Amino acid sequence: MEIFDYDNILLLPRKCRVQSRSECDTSVEFGPRRFKLPVVPANMKTVLDEPIAEYLASNGYFYVMHRFEIDNLAFARRMRDRGLFVSISVGVKQADYEVVDRLAAEGLGADYITIDIAHGHAETVQRMIAHIKQKLPQSFVIAGNVGTPEAVIDLENWGADATKVGVGPGKVCITRLKTGFGTGGWQLSALKWCARVATKPIVADGGIREHGDIAKSVRFGATMVMIGSLFAGLEESPGRTVEVDGRLYKEYYGSASDFNKGEYKHVEGKRILEPVKGKLADTLREMQEDLQSSISYAGGRVLADIRKVNYVILGGNNAAEHLLM
Numbered sequence: 003m004e005i006f007d008y009d010n011i012l013l014l015p016r017k018c019r020v021q022s023r024s025e026c027d028t029s030v031e032f033g034p035r036r037f038k039l040p041v042v043p044a045n046m047k048t049v050l051d052e053p054i055a056e057y058l059a060s061n062g063y064f065y066v067m068h069r070f071e072i073d074n075l076a077f078a079r080r081m082r083d084r085g086l087f088v089s090i091s092v093g094v095k096q097a098d099y100e101v102v103d104r105l106a107a108e109g110l111g112a113d114y115i116t117i118d119i120a121h122g123h124a125e126t127v128q129r130m131i132a133h134i135k136q137k138l139p140q141s142f143v144i145a146g147n148v149g150t151p152e153a154v155i156d157l158e159n160w161g162a163d164a165t166k167v168g169v170g171p172g173k174v175c176i177t178r179l180k181t182g183f184g185t186g187g188w189q190l191s192a193l194k195w196c197a198r199v200a201t202k203p204i205v206a207d208g209g210i211r212e213h214g215d216i217a218k219s220v221r222f223g224a225t226m227v228m229i230g231s232l233f234a235g236l237e238e239s240p241g242r243t244v245e246v247d248g249r250l251y252k253e254y255y256g257s258a259s260d261f262n263k264g265e266y267k268h269v270e271g272k273r274i275l276e277p278v279k280g281k282l283a284d285t286l287r288e289m290q291e292d293l294q295s296s297i298s299y300a301g302g303r304v305l306a307d308i309r310k311v312n313y314v315i316l317g318g319n320n321a322a323e324h325l326l327m
């Protein structure tokens with residue numbers, strides 16, 4: 003099996019078909035909506051809060067609200083009052099079933115529901131998908147996280163509308179160290195293998211360190227790319243601001259860290275400090291410009307054209323060029 007990750011792959015240019023990068027369309031259809039970018043900030047407490055969710059929803063971007071210490075019902079109600087789409091996260095516990103029941107009973111619904119647990123290839127997820135589909139049949143269900151083709155096939159068969167791929171590649175993740183499992187270090191090739199069997203969209207989750215990694219994710223099968231660390235250091239980000247030696251940082255911690263959980267039990271996440279670096283709107287604009295460039299290098303006009311390019315795997319004796327596969 004071919005193993006690679008974001009930092010040892012490069013995509014190969016094809017003849018340019020546009021006069022200007024502004025002709026390249028980065029928008030993507032995902033579920034019932036079209037978004038400006040195939041990018042979504044991670045559903046984590048130090049990455050987004052309600053003002054950021056509101057900004058994203060009202061400016062044509064996808065968002066997924068996190069599920070920690072939040073009243074999903076009240077959040078959904080406020081988004082509906084503002085005429086915005088609702089995209090929430092749930093776990094698989096009794097309280098999460100009650101959230102789904104109440105969204106249905108109160109007629110609020112949810113446009114997108116992400117089932118967000120560490121080991122998403124599980125009967126608990128199968129039951130939650132079935133419950134959502136029964137109570138809120140209009141909701142688009144994203145289920146995860148998983149890291150194998152078998153899991154993608156199961157989740158799709160259980161009724162998920164999209165799967166979220168990535169077990170352990172995150173910047174604040176320690177799953178690989180604590181358990182010996184995951185896609186950390188080979189997330190991009192895991193994505194490739196998952197995409198080969200997928201019949202529905204995939205959200206690539208974790209491991210993005212550069213804007214070019216978004217294009218690489220699309221090349222290997224992602225419809226949407228979930229990113230934490232690149233957003234955690236933004237001025238608007240909800241993480242606590244910390245000053246060290248005169249420099250400003252934002253706290254970024256894992257959802258399975260003791261900082262998020264409030265106790266040291268089944269910890270699979272850590273806390274880091276991200277340098278404060280600019281504003282959300284500027285970052286989104288730069289991501290869009292960079293992705294427009296990626297599309298132009300792919301010899302294309304739309305996002306899907308990136309899927310057509312060849313690539314090389316860098317590094318020592320294993321360097322190899324790959325024709326469309």
Ligand SMILES: NC(=O)C1=CN([C@@H]2O[C@H](COP(=O)(O)OP(=O)(O)OC[C@H]3O[C@@H](n4cnc5c(N)ncnc54)[C@H](OP(=O)(O)O)[C@@H]3O)[C@@H](O)[C@H]2O)C=CC1
Nearest residue numbers: 093094118119120121147168169170171177257258268270
């Ligand atoms: N993408 C990734 O690599 C990872 C992401 N995370 C994130 O951390 C947050 C917390 O995740 P999670 O701990 O699942 O959420 P919860 O604490 O809500 O747990 C969800 C349920 O799954 C069970 N569970 C959790 N892990 C496992 C496992 N390995 N095997 C069997 N059952 C399991 C829990 O039971 P019990 O606790 O009793 O076992 C609980 O019933 C989420 O946002 C998740 O996305 C966490 C780790 C990896």
Ligand SMILES: Nc1nc2c(ncn2[C@@H]2O[C@H](COP(=O)(O)O)[C@@H](O)[C@H]2O)c(=O)[nH]1
Nearest residue numbers: 044172173175208209230231256257258271
């Ligand atoms: N193993 C863990 N993974 C986690 C935890 N909290 C979040 N995550 C995952 O990381 C990505 C973001 O990754 P990044 O590389 O873009 O920073 C996020 O979407 C989750 O899937 C955790 O505590 N442990």
